[in-house]
Amino acid sequence: MAIQINGLSASRAGRLILHPTDLTLPVGGRIGLVGPSGSGKSTLCHALVDHLLAESIAVAHVPQSPDEALDPLRRLEFHWRQAERALGLSHDRERQRTLLAALGLDGRPLNVRPWEWSRGMQQRFVIALALLAPLELLILDEPTSALDPIIAAATLDLVDDHIANTDTTLLIVTHDLGLAATRAERLMVLSEGRIIEDAATEDLLSAPATAVTQSLVAHRNWAELPC
């Protein structure tokens, strides 16, 4: 079983940014989409979400920065109830408590505006919103770039734990192969609007086939620590 998309493409100002692409995302998989800046990652992300939403597939997209997901004038509680209504759910205090607790936000009052929380907490709130209903696909777009490393690592661990026993597929979109490699079992490499490689993480790291991937692999991390 897998989510199957054929011929996904996107263009801007008459130029093709994403060449027609077929994607197969196995259910419950952890997949990394990696590419240098300007390779079309965000474009692919948006095209993918909008395509799946149009097909009524339960998908949620967590943007790079919480500023792209929360209205600074509305309180967090409002965002929550609105998301529930949009999904056709009735308000459930217990579900809210459990979900926020799963992301390390337990006991924090929601009658505040987003900017009254730190960015790390806002980002977790956005993820909690995304997880309100069972998901077939969760897309995290550059999940670490707006956060300090300790918070970023903890947030990714919490998401991992929360979706561990579900059928939710996780797609991590990033420029950082090191990050994707520690978090995903399969990697896709995007370059100039085309997916140029798609392989199991270990295979891709040990035998990168293209020059772009070779460079990504060679620069995937900074140093090796003696254990």
Place this chain on the structure above:
Amino acid sequence: MLNVNNLTVQLGGREIISSISLSVAPGKTLAVLGESGAGKSTLVGAILGLLRASSGQISWAGKPIERGKAALVMQEPRSAFNPRLPLRRSVLEPLYAGKLPDDPARLERLCKGLEIDPNMLDRLPYQVSIGQAQRAGVLRALIASPPLILFDEPLSALDAVTQKHTAKLISTLQQEEGFAALIVTHDMGYAAAHADSIAVLRSGHIEEMATAENFFRSPQSQYGQDLLNAAVSLGAIERAVI
């Protein structure tokens, strides 16, 4: 040698950094690690003389740091340049400011070291890539041969591959030029690859100070350990498989 002795800086009545002491020798690199809000940028501002210390001393070779003795490389490369001037004008600015003679040979050598095509310097900041702009930022910092260069999150606007490549170019140039480098970053990997010593800054004070070798073998503070675990967990540093 840069010496910071018991430095305390207050902003708006709040103590942002408290009694910090550190030093960097010529040719060496100190990485100051910490989360946002730890006081990293305040430290940089104080060393550059942009912020006043409420107590403590900052000195280079025993004397207060004069204008032009310390240069800064900022996080956002493109906004660090005047958007209306060609990069060349901005890059040579420290020479004009210090009334120093033009040295085309040095410019050429530095461009080569930073893999900058000299023709690129005739473009405007927004006409080059972020990576190119950041290398031009390093070029500007180096051009007047200051003995100390401060790097404030110099790589965080770049993508993973460009980060590592740029860091390598800077490191090679440092060996040739011999400047002291103070790098403020939250990127443990960068520090692991290029720093000689590490200072872990947390809410305004130094939690831990060690040589890079000792720190990455076994951090002494819990916070240092947490930072290291996060870097491993995010794939910035890999543990060697034995």
Place this chain on the structure above:
Amino acid sequence: MKKLFEIFLRAAVVLAGTALVTFTLLWYAPGDPAATIAVARFDSTVSAEIVDKIRIEAGLDAGFWPAFRHWIGPILVGDLGNSSVSGTPIWPEMRTVIALTMPLAMLGMTIGLVISIPLAILAACNQGTWIDRGAIALASLGAAIPGFWLALLLILVFAVKLSWLPAMGTGTARHLILPGLTLGLGVAASLTRILRSALLEARNAPFLPAFIRRGVGVHERALAHITPHAAIPVLTVVGLELAFLLEGAVMVEVVFARPGIGNFLIQAIQARDFPKVQAVVLLTAVLFVVVNLLIDISYHLIDPRVGTQDA
């Protein structure tokens, strides 16, 4: 809470400043204020004793600050003094004319809002199309037409040619329509343009795509997110328009020969009745301050960050 206190404090400071400036102008105006009052109340052959008597009466002999205290004291308790021409108290008369002008101003504002809000929404929703361009052209035309000319045009068409509505006077609701329309069309012209650009800006807010993907409907996005963001720049303009309506009312009341604050002011100026003129100046100042106070408070309610971020 601290922020609200600040807002009120600022309003109080502005009011105090206004009072001081008004009095300073009066004090340093060329000529002897006592003689001016005397000439206005009697005639130019008034005797020196009477001028001196007035000087003492008005507290003008004791120097700037005592005179200021003497002047501001009654105003603080709502006593605007007496007319220097008729000697009758100003406040009761002013209350009557305010009651005549208020419905006109309110009608002008209502017409302005009723026209500009749908027009701006229509234009913003059809950005770049002929509907949008038409709305902008209409608004620009409205802003370019002088109010008195529009008033005369309306009289010519609806009163003279069609005989649908009375051209001047007061008394019935029908008398309010043409003057209200004159004011309202002016307000609509400037509000349409501001509202349209505020809506376009709010519609490009970086967080909106996420709300679309979250399944939030178009109506809820418009009401719960775009409207509050667009309201912030628009509020300022609505508030200022409200205060400027007073100015517009002066012109409209003269053209339509309506009793009201406008004719009250014109007659006071022609009769050199300075206490009355001064009362209108103070009223205008108070109106501006109160309107700004309301704007500041609504800002604070919509976005508590406004004005709190230090450099």
